[in-house]
Amino acid sequence: MSLLELKDATIRFGGLIAVNTVSFAVEEGDLFGLIGPNGAGKTTCFNLITGVYKPTSGKILFKGQEVGGLAPNKIAEKGIARTFQNIRLFSSLSVLDNVVVGGFLRHKTGLLSALGYMPSAIKETEELRQQAMHWLEVMDLTDVAHHQSGDLPYGKQRRLEIARAMATNPDLLLLDEPAAGMNPQESEDLRATVRRLRDEFGRTVLLIEHDMKFVMNLCEKIVVLDHGEEIAQGGPAEVRNNPQVIAAYLGEPV
Ligand SMILES: Nc1ncnc2c1ncn2[C@@H]1O[C@H](COP(=O)(O)OP(=O)(O)OP(=O)(O)O)[C@@H](O)[C@H]1O
Ligand SMILES: [Mg+2]
Numbered sequence: 001m002s003l004l005e006l007k008d009a010t011i012r013f014g015g016l017i018a019v020n021t022v023s024f025a026v027e028e029g030d031l032f033g034l035i036g037p038n039g040a041g042k043t044t045c046f047n048l049i050t051g052v053y054k055p056t057s058g059k060i061l062f063k064g065q066e067v068g069g070l071a072p073n074k075i076a077e078k079g080i081a082r083t084f085q086n087i088r089l090f091s092s093l094s095v096l097d098n099v100v101v102g103g104f105l106r107h108k109t110g111l112l113s114a115l116g117y118m119p120s121a122i123k124e125t126e127e128l129r130q131q132a133m134h135w136l137e138v139m140d141l142t143d144v145a146h147h148q149s150g151d152l153p154y155g156k157q158r159r160l161e162i163a164r165a166m167a168t169n170p171d172l173l174l175l176d177e178p179a180a181g182m183n184p185q186e187s188e189d190l191r192a193t194v195r196r197l198r199d200e201f202g203r204t205v206l207l208i209e210h211d212m213k214f215v216m217n218l219c220e221k222i223v224v225l226d227h228g229e230e231i232a233q234g235g236p237a238e239v240r241n242n243p244q245v246i247a248a249y250l251g252e253p254v
Helices: 041-051 072-078 095-106 119-138 154-166 186-199 211-216 236-240 243-248
Strands: 002-013 016-026 031-035 057-062 080-082 172-176 204-208 220-224 230-233
Touching: 002 041, 016 041, 016 220, 016 230, 031 041, 031 080, 031 186, 031 211, 041 057, 041 172, 072 080, 072 154, 080 204, 080 220, 095 119, 095 154, 095 243, 119 154, 119 186, 154 172, 186 204, 211 236, 220 243, 230 236, 230 243, 236 243
Parallel strands: 031 204, 031 220, 080 172, 172 204
Antiparallel strands: 002 016, 002 057, 220 230
C-alpha cells in the first residue's frame, strides 16, 4: 500500500481544469518532487491532498483510506503536514511559540494552554515545548528561539515553517517551494536538512520546487505537471531528458 495515492485527481474552477486526472503514488520513505511551470497545478494538488479543496472527481488515498474532501484538520490528524508557498507564520509570536502552536494539533492540550495561559496543562505544555525545541534544533533555529518570528530573515522563516509542520509529528510532509528566496548556500543546507528528515527521522517528503538543482539533487522520484496535466514521471535523469518536459519549460534549464 502506498502512503499517498492520487487516482485521476481532478479539480475544476469554473471553466479551468486546474488539476486534470493526475495520478501518482508516494511510497513511505520517498523524497518525491512535484514540478512544473507556473500555474501547472502544483499548489492546487497540495490543496487537494490537505483538504483545502474537494476534488471534482478522482480519489486521494492516504494510508489506503480515502481522504479527498475531508476537512483540513481531519487530514492533518491523520498525519499530513504542509508548509505554504507564501509563508504563513504568526509573525508577532516568538519562533518557539510558532512551533508550539504547531505541536498542539496532535495533543490533548488546547491552544491557550499550549501557549502557557492555563496552568492546568503545564506538564503537557512542557512536553510540547521540549518537542518544539527539538525541531528548532534540527532546523538550526535554536539561537533565535525567543526572537519574534516576523523579525527573522526570509530563509529562517522558511525553516521555521518546516519546524512547525514537524511539530505535528507528520508521516507525510508537504513542502511548497521550501527553497524559494534562498541563496545557494541556504538552499544547499536546506537540502541536507530535508534529506535528514527522511534518513534520520523516517519521514516521507513530497515537495514542490522551481529550483531544479535542489529537486534533481534531492528527489528520487519526480512528477511533472503542465497546465494541470501530468506530462512525465520518473527519476531525475529520466525526467530531465524528457522532450515534453523540456518543451514545457521552454528552454529554461531543467
Ligand atoms: N481557488 C481558485 N480559483 C480559481 N482558480 C484557481 C484557484 N486556485 C488555483 N487556481 C488556478 O489553477 C491554476 C493552477 O494554480 P496553482 O497555484 O496550483 O499553480 P502552481 O503550479 O502552484 O504554480 P506556481 O509555480 O506559480 O506556484 C492556475 O491557473 C490558478 O490560477
Ligand atoms: Mg504554487
